[in-house]
Amino acid sequence: MSEYIISADSDAGDLVGIALTIHDIINRLPVTARSLNNPGVRIENGMVIDDAYTGPVLEIAMRKNHLIKTVPKSGPYANVPVVVAPVHDKDGEVIAAIGLVDITGIFDLATLMEHQSTILKQVCGKDPCPLPTEAVAAKK
Known part of the structure; x- marks a missing residue:
């Protein structure tokens, strides 16, 4: 039986599969992901654009341990609404974060x-x- 495990030490290669899956599910909106201890991926148009990605909103979501909806002032998603959620292990500890462009944030x-x-x-x-x-x- 195959396994897919994400941990606080996962790298971009470990995260790309789940990030691409989410990307496809949400009609190819941009997706970002990183683990607690390593940079991750930025995916757009069905491709990995950056395999050493770390975004400030991903870091904030992990540090604060809750969902973040915001409009970044800098970076590749400057002035674009994003939503980022932390990923937890079985003990509730933050191990990663996944973010995406938030089309619901466009409609105020x-x-x-x-x-x-x-x-x-x-x-x-x-x-x-x-x-x-x-x-x-x-x-x-």
Whole structure:
């Protein structure tokens, strides 16, 4: 029987399989991963872009031991929303972190609501959209 083990000492080669799998599952959004004690991988477009990757958000997630959602100010994902989660061993100790570009972070609900009228005008050419006479209830 084959095994796949990730530990605090895993290197990029140990992490690439799981990182590529996640990358494929999330429709090839960029994925990063590193272990507690070694740099890891950065994957984009189905390929390993960096096999000695360490990102500040990966490090913060491991140090703080919780999920981090943020927009980095520097690095390859500067100004792009990311989400990073720590990976734990069976005792609950942090051994690694995995991160990805957070497409849900692109949509800020407050901003969307603030600009709703403008968006509706762009989509429909008028506000309200649909007009009361065009609404489904008006057609019954």
